[in-house]
Amino acid sequence: MNRVRLSAATLLAACLSTSLWAQTVEVKNAWARATVQGQKASGAFMTLTAKDGAKLVSASSPVAGVTEVHEMKMEGDVMKMRAVPALDLPAGKAVELKPGGYHVMLLDLKLPLQKDTTIPLTLVFKDAKGVESKSEIKVPVSQMAPAGAAMSHGGHDAHAAHGAAMAAPKGSDAEQITAIMKKQFDRPDAPLAVEPVTVQGNYAVAGWTQGGKGGRALLQKDKGAWFISVCAGDGLKDAKVLQTTGMSADAAAAMAKAVVAAESKLSKDKLKQFASFEGMVKIGAEGHGAHGQHQAPAAHKH
Ligand SMILES: [Cu+2]
DSSP: OHHHHHHHHHHHHHHHHHHHHHTTEEEEEEEEEOOOTTOOOEEEEEEEEETTOEEEEEEEOTTEEEEEEEEEEEETTEEEEEEOSOEEEOTTOEEEEOTTSSEEEEEEESSOOOTTOEEEEEEEEEETTOOEEEEEEEEEEESSOOTTSSHHHHHHHHHHHTHHHHSOOOSOHHHHHHHHHHHHHOBTTBOEEEEEEEEETTEEEEEEEETTEEEEEEEEEETTEEEEEEEESGGGGOHHHHHTTTOOHHHHHHHHHHHHHHTTTSOHHHHHHHHTOOSEEEOTTTTGGGGHHHHOHHHHOO
8 A cells, every 4th residue: 555655656756847847858759669588778769858958967767777878970880879978958959869869878777678668767957057857757668769759860860870781782692691790890800700691581690700709690681671680699599589589480480490500510619609699689770789889898899
């Protein structure tokens, strides 16, 4: 009983602070990306409008061990992500937090973010006088931006973010996939080797090694172009895990079998390298590729 009352009171406080803040910083179209099993990081997106100007200085959520405000930027061909100390919200201007741009990064997730649930998120703003205020919101979890959120830019982002995958495809599927992975992860001082590439319909699993580390990538073909959707280790030769990425049971079983067969000639050492990628990082069509660096700094360290 007490507990019920307490949570009702907390909810009331949350609603109050949200509505108070709605006057100064309006939060619209908030959503957080659903995660797959084992994924430890995700992003939350929204549109913020500060009537009199403010800064988003921090964020927190009980579902994440660490919550940061991030920006993503192209540096040359590489999408890079970094934490920013504060995000400027100029007076009256709608600032979009969206895949491929600014976002609230949820790290060290304590539980998977499940589609059609909500997560609590606290945003801390600082006004022009330096006065801090909090806004507590409930963020719906979904696989993609809700209608109306960043729609006008959505397609654009997808192109900019995974330009490699969108480039006119040339060569066989395996050649295209190797090229996409190299474009994203190859470095002069740490060359990336991609092999074997196992293609099953519109899905492919590619093994990769780089500087003693390695892993497997799951790729998907969309409108004739491949993109990397998940980075993982042994999970990508496991039918059950493959199914969590959205594959049908049959497709997952066929893929797992084909990957094991394709890798049967490889050395034990190479298989160990593939297995060394811990966890599972969903990259997704918006090219949040840089997130892989949070999850597996050792594996994808650049
Ligand atoms: Cu991030």
